[in-house]
Amino acid sequence: MKNVSTDDWMRALESAAHELAEEGLGFSEGKVVPGHLELHEVPWGSLVALTAEDRSVQIGLVASDEHCPTLVRAFLQLEEDEELEDQDVADALGEMANVLAGGVKVRLEDGSLNLGLPVVLRGVRDMPKTAKTKVATTTMRWETAEAQLFLLQHDRRV
Amino acid sequence: MSSILLVDDSKASRMIVRRALRKAGYGHHNLKEASSAAEALELIAQSKPDLVLCDWNMPEMSGIQLLEKLREEGLNVKLGFVTSEGTEDVRKRAQDAGALFFVTKPVKPDNLQRLLGPVLG
Numbered sequence A: 001m002k003n004v005s006t007d008d009w010m011r012a013l014e015s016a017a018h019e020l021a022e023e024g025l026g027f028s029e030g031k032v033v034p035g036h037l038e039l040h041e042v043p044w045g046s047l048v049a050l051t052a053e054d055r056s057v058q059i060g061l062v063a064s065d066e067h068c069p070t071l072v073r074a075f076l077q078l079e080e081d082e083e084l085e086d087q088d089v090a091d092a093l094g095e096m097a098n099v100l101a102g103g104v105k106v107r108l109e110d111g112s113l114n115l116g117l118p119v120v121l122r123g124v125r126d127m128p129k130t131a132k133t134k135v136a137t138t139t140m141r142w143e144t145a146e147a148q149l150f151l152l153q154h155d156r157r158v
Numbered sequence B: 001m002s003s004i005l006l007v008d009d010s011k012a013s014r015m016i017v018r019r020a021l022r023k024a025g026y027g028h029h030n031l032k033e034a035s036s037a038a039e040a041l042e043l044i045a046q047s048k049p050d051l052v053l054c055d056w057n058m059p060e061m062s063g064i065q066l067l068e069k070l071r072e073e074g075l076n077v078k079l080g081f082v083t084s085e086g087t088e089d090v091r092k093r094a095q096d097a098g099a100l101f102f103v104t105k106p107v108k109p110d111n112l113q114r115l116l117g118p119v120l121g
Helices: A006-025 A068-076 A086-108 B011-023 B037-047 B063-072 B088-097 B109-120
Strands: A031-033 A041-052 A055-063 A119-125 A134-141 A146-155 B003-007 B030-034 B051-054 B079-083 B101-104
Touching: A006 A055, A006 A068, A006 A086, A006 A134, A006 A146, A041 A086, A055 A086, A068 A086, A068 B011, A086 A119, A086 B011, B003 B011, B003 B037, B011 B030, B011 B109, B030 B037, B037 B051, B037 B063, B051 B063, B051 B109, B063 B079, B063 B088, B079 B109, B088 B101, B101 B109
Parallel strands: B003 B030, B003 B051, B051 B079, B079 B101
Antiparallel strands: A031 A134, A041 A055, A041 A119, A055 A146, A134 A146
16 A cells, blocks of 8 residues: 655645636635644534545545635535525535545545545534544635645554 | 436535536536435436436445446446546446446536537537
């Protein structure tokens, strides 16, 4: 199985996010704003796990109550005055995480990784992680919205 | 006019594929949706769509399991995958099972046009 560094994962995630933004959200190229997000509070978020026998990586995004509707409306191409139910937001965020995680898997060309189903988070305090979990985050900023991308690396090797 | 069945557990994804089909010039076809492979099996048995566009990862029954089930039952409906998966091993499994094509998300209308053209005309 491939040995992938945290930097490799994050580069793949940022690249997948750029593609999602351009093709899925219709945003022009976003800026990556480095910095560490603590993930203590998740107003809206979603994640998908990529798992193999010896490791599991959860890839996802977090968006504030302010920016989340903008991202979802862009993804679904809804007008500003079109109603957005929480269920629609959850579904759209889940699909965005799905596209991101799939994009990462393709970029790393690692067929040993299994892509899971999306999990949506709302108002979560403290992402589930252990002392051994490696956490990496970054912020993507576009003209009208921003989102935090994250990955949680769980190494199962004894 | 052909009938196309979109199979994906995500309503957002089905909406996005519909939109991409419209932009690719296939909006005039009869589009139906299924939110699960089980629902798709029923719809396919009832109405035999000309083309099925199917997600790969779905709860309970995956897209590849759906395709394999269709082939087992002798239903040679045309099926292509629209999915966030895209590694070589997954593409090969899809091809071996008889999928006509494989489109990765985010869906681009020109990709749909290129792949659906030979199937739908």
